[in-house]
Amino acid sequence: MTARTDGGADEREPLTTCEDCSKPIYEGDQYQPGGECDFCPEHAATLADILDFWEQDVSDDCECPAWSDQFDSIEDAQAFIVSLREQIARDGADFKPLYTA
Numbered sequence: 001m002t003a004r005t006d007g008g009a010d011e012r013e014p015l016t017t018c019e020d021c022s023k024p025i026y027e028g029d030q031y032q033p034g035g036e037c038d039f040c041p042e043h044a045a046t047l048a049d050i051l052d053f054w055e056q057d058v059s060d061d062c063e064c065p066a067w068s069d070q071f072d073s074i075e076d077a078q079a080f081i082v083s084l085r086e087q088i089a090r091d092g093a094d095f096k097p098l099y100t101a
């Protein structure tokens with residue numbers, strides 16, 4: 001297979017797809033990267049979902065913590081939780097942080 005550079009917009013390869021609905025996400029689209037899997041804006045997690053996840057993840061009774069995949073230390077993870085709380089205070093718990101692909 002050779003990569004085509006003269007194709008139209010419909011022939012672009014998606015950078016990734018939504019884990020939930022398999023919607024293709026192209027360069028320049030809004031999406032939410034989630035480590036192993038990515039999400040379209042519709043299925044992206046809200047700030048409240050993300051805060052829930054990390055609060056549980058750094059708590060003592062989390063059996064399978066994932067913070068070490070994303071952060072260098074648990075202090076970094078806790079600092080991220082603090083910044084999430086600040087962002088919720090500013091943008092609301094239903095805000096979905098999205099990035100441009």
Ligand SMILES: [Zn+2]
Binds near residue numbers: 020023039040041042
């Ligand atoms: Zn989706």
